[in-house]
Amino acid sequence: MSQVRVSTTVNGDAVEYLCDADETLLDVLRDRLGLTGAKEGCGTGDCGACSVTVDGRLVCSCLVLGAEAEGRKIGTVEGIAQGDKLHPLQKKFLEHAALQCGICTPGFLVAAKALLDHNPNPTETEIRFGLAGNLCRCTGYDKIVRAVQAAAAEMRKG
């Protein structure tokens, strides 16, 4: 199988890699670029643990090929914090204990950030629908919703 040469941008950094034609962006991020924040839960686009953004658009990286990333801008959970300074969502997830095992957390953070970028003042219903593509088997979701609401409030204050 001949490999595909890809030049792309990940969290603002120019990146080049060779990948197999059928290799997912998720596998490229984790196995070739060492960015293990995105997780594989289902591998079929149901659980959202592999959420990343491509050109600002929220997607499941398990349903994107590494080859498709050519020339695009990829955003992962690793790009959410500014150096040592956590993003308000990350802080509020910690304060509200919005995680237990943590496998779903990177996906929730990426999806919640995409939600708030689009809608800075979502209702609880909008948050629950907005995060319906992210599954969590530990928390029962309530603490996640509270954390997103708290982060949204903090971000609106600026």
Added chain:
Amino acid sequence: MRYEAPTSINAAVKLLGGKGLAKVLGGGTDLLVQMKTDRIAPDLLVDVKRIPGMRDIAAKGGGFRIGAAVSGAELGEHKALKKAWPGVVEAANLIGSHQIQGRATIVGNLCNASPAADSVPALVAAGAIAVVAGPKGKRNVAVEKVGTAPGKTSLKKGEIVEAVLLPKRPPKSGDAYLRFIPRTEMDIAVVGVGVNLTLDAKGVCTAARVSLGAVAAQVLLVPEAAKALIGTKVDAAALDKLAAVCSAACRPIDDKRGTKEFRIKVAGVLARRAAAIALKRAKGK
């Protein structure tokens, strides 16, 4: 397997017409899952997203041309399209999560040929046309002629749907799509109904198209259902007739999502409700 990302429709057609199993990669939300679960093993993927126009929604002839790689999220953000065809956009936006919406396309939904595809009854009701490019040139196909059976289409080797055309909207027109799922989100239609209608100045229905999903081996266009509405003010009697005709048109299967009896009943109920929404929209409310 090879991956190619051609930059012209002719190059894509040529690649798809070559030896072996070649599949079109648009949003990939069905294709990559089918590959992952070993249901298909293509020799070649042809990524069409680098072809000019494939990611564009363009005003055309008073209607719209929606490129094959336009995502559901992009449809939902297009104000003029949403205003003209709210039912089509809502149907497309019902599919999957925000993550899926970031990639999934209506052309993919059409060509995946699931009888339960949410956007297809809305497109059929809208009278949408699929623009098919192939080795022998381009042809226009009514969307209801694309899917022929679950997972099967009328497309020939080397052919690709490059866009969907939505027609010009006469004044006082409205469309709507409703589906039943056992949950509130993230599920597959047990029944889906698309209704599109146009009223005259007196509020009498002059044109209608009604389409049913998930109640037969393919999405159905139901001309008798349209007849139940045309010439009426879409009043209670017309809606009763519509519901009865839609239920009668169903040829469903029993499965884990619903029984035949349930699907037949619900098709009528949803047709009535979807027609009421389409009516309200046609009246500008």
